[in-house]
Amino acid sequence: MSQSASVNPHVSTDCVIFGFSQETLRLLLIRRSIPNKITETDDIHYALPGDLVRDDENLDEAAKRVLAELTGLKGIYLEQFQAFGDPLRVAKQKDRSWLKSVRQDPDARVITVAYMALIDSGKVNLHPGSFSKEAVWIPIHEIPELAFDHNEIFESALRQLREIVQIRPIGFELLPEKFTMSQLQSLYETILERDLDKRNFRRKMLNSGVLIPLTEKQIGVSNKPARYYMFNREMVESRGQSIMNLRMDGSFSLFS
Amino acid sequence: MSQSASVNPHVSTDCVIFGFSQETLRLLLIRRSIPNKITETDDIHYALPGDLVRDDENLDEAAKRVLAELTGLKGIYLEQFQAFGDPLRVAKQKDRSWLKSVRQDPDARVITVAYMALIDSGKVNLHPGSFSKEAVWIPIHEIPELAFDHNEIFESALRQLREIVQIRPIGFELLPEKFTMSQLQSLYETILERDLDKRNFRRKMLNSGVLIPLTEKQIGVSNKPARYYMFNREMVESRGQSIMNLRMDGSFSLFS
DNA sequence: TTCAATTAGTGTCAAATAAACACTAACTAG
DNA sequence: CTAGTTAGTGTTTATTTGACACTAATTGAA
Numbered sequence: 001m002s003q004s005a006s007v008n009p010h011v012s013t014d015c016v017i018f019g020f021s022q023e024t025l026r027l028l029l030i031r032r033s034i035p036n037k038i039t040e041t042d043d044i045h046y047a048l049p050g051d052l053v054r055d056d057e058n059l060d061e062a063a064k065r066v067l068a069e070l071t072g073l074k075g076i077y078l079e080q081f082q083a084f085g086d087p088l089r090v091a092k093q094k095d096r097s098w099l100k101s102v103r104q105d106p107d108a109r110v111i112t113v114a115y116m117a118l119i120d121s122g123k124v125n126l127h128p129g130s131f132s133k134e135a136v137w138i139p140i141h142e143i144p145e146l147a148f149d150h151n152e153i154f155e156s157a158l159r160q161l162r163e164i165v166q167i168r169p170i171g172f173e174l175l176p177e178k179f180t181m182s183q184l185q186s187l188y189e190t191i192l193e194r195d196l197d198k199r200n201f202r203r204k205m206l207n208s209g210v211l212i213p214l215t216e217k218q219i220g221v222s223n224k225p226a227r228y229y230m231f232n233r234e235m236v237e238s239r240g241q242s243i244m245n246l247r248m249d250g251s252f253s254l255f256s
Numbered sequence: 257m258s259q260s261a262s263v264n265p266h267v268s269t270d271c272v273i274f275g276f277s278q279e280t281l282r283l284l285l286i287r288r289s290i291p292n293k294i295t296e297t298d299d300i301h302y303a304l305p306g307d308l309v310r311d312d313e314n315l316d317e318a319a320k321r322v323l324a325e326l327t328g329l330k331g332i333y334l335e336q337f338q339a340f341g342d343p344l345r346v347a348k349q350k351d352r353s354w355l356k357s358v359r360q361d362p363d364a365r366v367i368t369v370a371y372m373a374l375i376d377s378g379k380v381n382l383h384p385g386s387f388s389k390e391a392v393w394i395p396i397h398e399i400p401e402l403a404f405d406h407n408e409i410f411e412s413a414l415r416q417l418r419e420i421v422q423i424r425p426i427g428f429e430l431l432p433e434k435f436t437m438s439q440l441q442s443l444y445e446t447i448l449e450r451d452l453d454k455r456n457f458r459r460k461m462l463n464s465g466v467l468i469p470l471t472e473k474q475i476g477v478s479n480k481p482a483r484y485y486m487f488n489r490e491m492v493e494s495r496g497q498s499i500m501n502l503r504m505d506g507s508f509s510l511f512s
Numbered sequence: 513t514t515c516a517a518t519t520a521g522t523g524t525c526a527a528a529t530a531a532a533c534a535c536t537a538a539c540t541a542g
Numbered sequence: 543c544t545a546g547t548t549a550g551t552g553t554t555t556a557t558t559t560g561a562c563a564c565t566a567a568t569t570g571a572a
Contacts, residue, residue, distance in 0.1 A: 055343065085369065198520090199561090221569080224519055225568065456530070
């Protein structure tokens with residue numbers, strides 16, 4: 001018989017929010033200025049956006065709320081990817097002092113359910129926010145030391161993103177509604193950190209059926225204007241399949 | 257500023273344990289007999305094995321403990337796949353009455369982190385256990401109504417398994433150390449619920465390099481004895497890649 | 513108004529992979 | 543020694559991938 005300890009940790013949700021701008025994959029982080037009584041300067045403190053899960057919320061709702069509070073956006077791509085529950089994940093000294101200022105029970109263990117969000121960063125209007133708390137986009141290669149185990153959570157999200165992007169067509173979530181083939185390719189190259197062949201990329205994307213070509217083209221660019229495409233959500237939802245290992249006829253290869 | 261409710265739900269872990277025997281994929285479930293005062297018979301109650309996460313454990317450790325207590329096995333394939341946290345997930349009347357008998361705080365919300373385990377069911381020695389609690393293997397197509405939201409958790413695990421099996425070579429975890437090509441194929445056919453071509457299957461598996469052919473063959477079978485193979489763990493861990501969409505040279509196809 | 517600069521857009525061929533398909537080999541039980 | 547059963551094996555065709563280089567359309571500067 002298992003004699004289980006009766007444990008009531010806190011449960012939170014943290015969001016790894018990816019955006020794409022200036023050919024760079026970025027993360028939306030919270031920056032806090034915390035007065036340091038000793039140095040009499042402000043300590044800067046970065047963290048993933050997150051919050052405790054409320055009584056009447058399920059996990060998805062909690063993540064959506066965090067996202068909506070931060071960006072004002074609803075209906076964006078959001079996927080739970082991992083729970084983190086090391087007993088010591090909130091035990092670092094510098095994290096503790098911040099927790100003391102915001103939690104009734106700062107010593108409690110916190111188990112967090114991490115979500116990954118993909119958003120068109122052009123849609124986000126970062127509320128300037130209070131002096132002590134603001135949201136900033138930071139390139140994924142310049143992520144500073146984050147609070148708690150948030151660096152680990154981010155690394156895990158990034159790994160996951162790189163996998164998922166090869167299996168499901170979700171990259172589109174990071175682009176505006178209308179985008180060019182080059183933008184799409186650039187996005188994939190950024191995520192996968194490798195160059196892709198232009199002609200092969202176009203062929204595969206077009207044959208996959210997830211793109212709807214528009215008649216509209218770029219205007220005002222000082223080169224041949226590119227055609228815009230939209231993402232065919234229905235096509236994808238109805239199949240829920242890989243676009244990457246897709247046959248030309250829409251079938252999926254595994255075994256014969 | 258977000259005013260968060262201070263919430264302390266319970267956190268548990270539940271394990272969806274897959275096994276494979278007699279050409280059937282099975283789940284290891286807990287069966288409890290609960291005396292019903294009204295009918296004066298025992299109510300039978302099935303659930304995924306699980307337990308509250310203890311103070312000093314991380315989530316993986318909790319899942320390993322549940323697994324070890326039930327099967328006596330360590331070091332088996334275990335993967336966290338999803339957290340479930342609906343506020344009402346433990347609110348069904350029949351679940352509540354059982355919770356009252358085992359929990360100090362039976363009304364508390366319980367958030368569970370679900371794990372999927374794949375084991376060679378031949379290794380498991382099901383402890384006969386007490387009259388009121390035993391573990392049973394049940395074919396996945398005959399899963400009864402389970403406690404809480406465990407049916408949903410199981411469905412989710414099964415979906416996940418079907419995806420993962422196409423991407424990573426984990427099916428082996430369900431077989432004995434030495435297995436024949438036919439056993440392996442039968443396993444894949446069972447999981448994917450579709451027939452595979454024998455020659456193409458063999459070629460792909462052999463070319464993938466995840467199999468180590470042994471000289472040993474079956475004995476005592478009344479037909480041509482099949483060669484045994486072992487799973488090449490190192491090969492897989494070093495790549496961590498798909499075997500299914502594997503090129504002959506071990507590369508992985510995405511874009512050129 | 514022409515030219516330079518820039519990015520968009522297009523097709524083919526060779527190599528790799530996938531899919532379809534049927535017979536012989538080895539063993540046991542009767 | 544025969545019937546029954548499962549193991550094991552190759553080839554051919556269709557599809558997909560990967561490599562590769564030029565023309566088209568636009569703007570801005572000369």
